[in-house]
Amino acid sequence: MLLKSVSIIVGLLFITPIAHAEDGKFVYNKICYYCHDDGLVGSPMIGDTAEWAKRRQKGIDLLYLNTFVGTGHMMERQARQGFTDIDIKNAVDYLIEQGK
Numbered sequence: 001m002l003l004k005s006v007s008i009i010v011g012l013l014f015i016t017p018i019a020h021a022e023d024g025k026f027v028y029n030k031i032c033y034y035c036h037d038d039g040l041v042g043s044p045m046i047g048d049t050a051e052w053a054k055r056r057q058k059g060i061d062l063l064y065l066n067t068f069v070g071t072g073h074m075m076e077r078q079a080r081q082g083f084t085d086i087d088i089k090n091a092v093d094y095l096i097e098q099g100k
């Protein structure tokens with residue numbers, strides 16, 4: 001009986017939704033790839049080291065901010081498909097990491 005209760009409690013722990021951040025690559029492949037894979041509408045292409053070296057000089061905080069508010073033809077927050085700020089930040093980190 002005790003064992004059964006314990007396993008129910010453990011089971012509940014696992015199905016309780018825990019706020020967790022999505023992996024940057026996952027988010028990239030859901031949203032960002034659409035433009036950044038091919039340099040669509042003038043976006044800096046993923047893996048373009050020269051381009052991303054220039055972008056990094058702006059400082060990471062400005063890159064996060066521009067991704068949140070949208071810059072050039074990049075869409076702003078509402079196009080995020082439910083991803084949080086942290087998820088989007090992870091995607092920025094992933095994109096930048098590929099351009100190093």
Ligand code: HEC
Binds near residue numbers: 027032033036044073
């Ligand atoms: C609809 C096309 C589009 C999508 C989708 C898109 N971007 Fe962009 N992104 C752009 C364009 C265009 C620029 C270049 C804007 C500029 O140079 O002013 C850009 C620039 C950037 C920059 C550099 C900003 C700067 O200040 O230099 C970052 C970082 C970035 N995108 C990250 C992302 C991430 C992360 C996602 C996914 C969450 C994403 N983008 C989705 C089009 C897009």
